[in-house]
Amino acid sequence: MTSFIDMGGYGLYVWLSYALSFAFVIGAAAHTWQRARKHKKNKGLKEYTEQT
């Protein structure tokens, strides 16, 4: 387990790369959902609510 985390001495670089990549993916997804929810809440958007 320790060797897996250590990644042959490159652990900091490897894990930081994956953390940043998936932080971006999760951040973009969260922002997209947040905006979609905001639009759903808008009463003027009946069509949007019907479709989603």
Added chain:
Amino acid sequence: MTGLFDSLANPTRFRTVSAVIRPFCFWAAAIFFIFGLYLALLASPPDYQQGDAVRIMYVHVPAAWLGLSSYLGLGLCALFYVVWRHPLANIAARAIAPIGAGFTALTLITGSLWGYPIWGTWWVWDARLTSMLVLLFFFIGYIALETGFERPERGARMASILALVGVLNLPIVKFSVDWWNTLHQPASILRSGGMAIDVSMLWPLFTMFAGFQLFFIWVVLHRMHWMLSERRRVAGKARAKAM
């Protein structure tokens, strides 16, 4: 191609088609990510020279491919908008730009994190790195122009022209490693003479790329969906005011 574009360019039809595609893309991306992470972090072997640092490749290379392909998409949308003035093309470009910029920034950051332990430096002004940075500036320029005008149509037109100019940078990014001496390694996959990467590293790479690609499609379609709704709401308000 034109027929397909014409049929999908209708906003109502687009929304119907995208509502079907989006859940598929989301769940497929999640599956590819889980499987890809397993392959990239556990199943694939370390490199004989770089050791485990090579695992950065499985996020760095897909991010770079997406940065480039999303800019190509942005350029095509800009072309459709400049030539045919189709509003859906502009909405697609607006949806693509920040996500493409994010993937390009991610390419530069993960590249630095890979470069430091292997090259001994975070950054060099070599042709590949510099042209990728220029690509990021084109994305930022597009976003700034698109949102920087009082009249949105004018901003969209200016931004589209800038996006078209930026397309010239794409072959420079791709062939920079062949045209100039660079610290960055030459192409390993899309090159004459076949792929120069072992299949044990190719599968994790393609699996992670599939995950990122499907995620990209999901986000862009979702963004286009609410941008269309927003546009319709604003148009409705303007019509109500006029009456």
